Amino acid sequence: MSPEINPLALFVASIFTSNILLANFLGMCSFISISKDMKSSNGLGLAVTLVLFVTAGMNWVVYNLVLVPLGLEYLRYIIFIVVIASIVQIIEMIIDRVSPRLYITLGIFLPLITVNCAILGVSLFMEIRQYSFVQSLTYGLGSGLGWWLAIMLLAAIRRRVEKAPVPAGLKGPGITVITIGFMAMAFIGFGGMLPVQ
Amino acid sequence: MNKQSFVYTVVFTFVVAFIFVALLAGANAMTVEQVRFNQQIRRQRAILTAMDVPYETEQEVAEIFDNVEEVEYNGVSLLQLDFDGETRYAQEVSGGGVWGTIRVILGIQSDGERLLGIEVLEHNETPGLGGRIDEDWFKRQFREKKIIDGTIELNEQPGEGDFDPDSGRIDRITGATGTSTSMRRIINASLEEVLPVLGGER
Amino acid sequence: MSDVATPTAILKENVWTSNPIFMQVLGICSALAVTNLLVNTWIMTLGVVGVTAMSNLTVSLLKTFIPRKVRMMVQTLIIAFYVIIVDILLRAYLPDISRALGPYVGLIITNCIIMGRAEAFAQSNPPLISLWDGLTSGLGYMGVLLAIALFRELLGFGTLFGYQVLPNAFEPWIIMVMPPSAFFLLGILIWVAKSIMIKQGEPV
Numbered sequence: 172m173s174p175e176i177n178p179l180a181l182f183v184a185s186i187f188t189s190n191i192l193l194a195n196f197l198g199m200c201s202f203i204s205i206s207k208d209m210k211s212s213n214g215l216g217l218a219v220t221l222v223l224f225v226t227a228g229m230n231w232v233v234y235n236l237v238l239v240p241l242g243l244e245y246l247r248y249i250i251f252i253v254v255i256a257s258i259v260q261i262i263e264m265i266i267d268r269v270s271p272r273l274y275i276t277l278g279i280f281l282p283l284i285t286v287n288c289a290i291l292g293v294s295l296f297m298e299i300r301q302y303s304f305v306q307s308l309t310y311g312l313g314s315g316l317g318w319w320l321a322i323m324l325l326a327a328i329r330r331r332v333e334k335a336p337v338p339a340g341l342k343g344p345g346i347t348v349i350t351i352g353f354m355a356m357a358f359i360g361f362g363g364m365l366p367v368q
Numbered sequence: 369m370n371k372q373s374f375v376y377t378v379v380f381t382f383v384v385a386f387i388f389v390a391l392l393a394g395a396n397a398m399t400v401e402q403v404r405f406n407q408q409i410r411r412q413r414a415i416l417t418a419m420d421v422p423y424e425t426e427q428e429v430a431e432i433f434d435n436v437e438e439v440e441y442n443g444v445s446l447l448q449l450d451f452d453g454e455t456r457y458a459q460e461v462s463g464g465g466v467w468g469t470i471r472v473i474l475g476i477q478s479d480g481e482r483l484l485g486i487e488v489l490e491h492n493e494t495p496g497l498g499g500r501i502d503e504d505w506f507k508r509q510f511r512e513k514k515i516i517d518g519t520i521e522l523n524e525q526p527g528e529g530d531f532d533p534d535s536g537r538i539d540r541i542t543g544a545t546g547t548s549t550s551m552r553r554i555i556n557a558s559l560e561e562v563l564p565v566l567g568g569e570r
Numbered sequence: 571m572s573d574v575a576t577p578t579a580i581l582k583e584n585v586w587t588s589n590p591i592f593m594q595v596l597g598i599c600s601a602l603a604v605t606n607l608l609v610n611t612w613i614m615t616l617g618v619v620g621v622t623a624m625s626n627l628t629v630s631l632l633k634t635f636i637p638r639k640v641r642m643m644v645q646t647l648i649i650a651f652y653v654i655i656v657d658i659l660l661r662a663y664l665p666d667i668s669r670a671l672g673p674y675v676g677l678i679i680t681n682c683i684i685m686g687r688a689e690a691f692a693q694s695n696p697p698l699i700s701l702w703d704g705l706t707s708g709l710g711y712m713g714v715l716l717a718i719a720l721f722r723e724l725l726g727f728g729t730l731f732g733y734q735v736l737p738n739a740f741e742p743w744i745i746m747v748m749p750p751s752a753f754f755l756l757g758i759l760i761w762v763a764k765s766i767m768i769k770q771g772e773p774v
Binding site: 372376377380381384385388391392395396399402403406407410490492494495496497500528542543 | 603604606632635636637638639640643644647648651654655658659661662663665666669672742744747748749
């Protein structure tokens with residue numbers, strides 16, 4: 172049975188109050204390496220949002236209409252990852268056909284996405300929380316937008332941090348992780364402002 | 369045989385996938401019973417904890433649980449246990465949290481004056497934020513809490529626990545207002561259903 | 571990679587000088603969320619160590635049979651296989667921890683360290699040394715996360731592995747239980763580790 176949660180509340184919560192990256196720590200690997208550069212961050216953010224939205228819906232269909240009726244729930248990890256990998260491939264081909272210009276921006280990021288834990292994470296959360304189809308879609312979209320927002324903010328902050336005098340041992344990953352910590356604190360503040368969390 | 373050939377690739381992938389899936393199916397089948405047993409034990413423990421009934425061993429849980437009865441008064445199903453010379457009630461309730469369904473067991477005194485306690489069966493809230501409803505301090509707040517005007521309310525400010533049994537209030541969790549209000553809603557919905565039955569003829 | 575792959579050299583490299591967390595902050599997504607309690611972290615990282623070691627061993631054993639075109643897919647399949655085994659075992663024998671870890675067990679699949687070791691080491695090395703490589707990589711990862719969990723549990727609850735160690739008068743730091751503290755502690759750990767490396771003259 173799906174939980175009684177307004178899909179819209181889920182959408183807002185997944186962007187702000189419990190950002191998939193800042194509260195659930197998902198999608199960190201590419202987050203830290205790509206956020207050095209704002210333009211790439213934007214491209215990756217867009218790609219993640221797109222893939223999250225599509226895979227959340229697709230994995231919902233596969234899980235609830237194929238795996239559950241067949242009693243194969245324990246295979247979900249393998250199936251989810253295969254679905255994600257195939258969808259990334261298909262999206263890559265479609266974008267290549269439809270908009271070569273967009274392909275140039277997004278193309279290099281798409282392969283990175285298959286191993287982005289945020290994508291698998293959203294599918295697993297969707298399954299364990301028994302979301303309905305609509306809830307899964309809004310949750311997927313919200314999480315993607317939240318991730319996009321977080322990487323853009325971090326990229327902007329890192330441009331400033333680069334010019335700051337940082338102790339040698341703290342340079343690079345160290346200061347970045349601590350910056351993310353401050354962002355996470357700021358995002359928790361949304362909990363008091365928005366009625367959803 | 370050419371290892372890069374199409375046929376080899378397809379056959380290899382198929383065979384590997386088949387072996388792994390077969391092994392997993394076996395492992396899954398072997399543990400299905402154990403998993404079901406775990407869930408049952410967990411539910412029994414949760415019910416006893418919510419009713420404020422002490423237990424130590426698994427055997428003790430099973431023994432005490434033998435006396436727990438499922439009863440129904442005016443269409444409201446409750447769990448009933450005579451323990452320590454008094455009748456105790458519990459109800460399993462669920463409702464939407466921030467992320468998913470929260471299922472709790474709510475223990476209530478037979479006169480409906482106070483709660484006995486609560487236990488969280490299942491939740492999907494964020495670890496470190498809403499997930500703290502499953503921490504001991506949060507649940508301990510409900511022990512013998514006085515039910516004022518048929519409800520349990522939240523304190524205005526988040527805190528580390530309101531352990532005054534007569535306050536009728538509990539502290540909300542820092543950074544998790546939504547989960548806290550969900551808990552209040554779920555508990556009060558249950559009280560609204562259960563209290564008239566307890567107050568009425570029995 | 572070092573030129574001579576002796577077991578001790580691999581140990582030092584995987585646990586310290588090339589520790590994937592310190593150097594690239596890789597693979598923390600699957601585990602940082604559960605670092606607020608030592609027990610959860612311990613089981614979770616134990617799972618990662620097991621999966622890394624076993625998938626490295628399996629990839630190395632099968633490497634001559636795997637067609638190039640489907641290499642990544644087969645590696646993913648092997649990793650997913652061991653992760654599901656871990657998940658099934660937890661569900662059956664450690665149900666409370668399985669519940670606390672929730673979907674994070676499944677996320678071990680996307681842990682970049684495991685795939686990275688399979689690709690960079692197991693693919694081109696004999697089975698036993700690959701097993702060792704996987705084991706030590708996992709241990710390096712385990713060390714860092716346990717260190718974070720140690721501080722989070724001690725300061726956030728006043729307990730270690732669930733046992734009260736700080737006096738009741740100690741006021742728990744709520745921030746330590748909340749997500750941001752994991753980032754702060756990780757940042758500080760990276761800082762300390764890198765500073766020591768710089769002092770020792772290791773290339774950073």
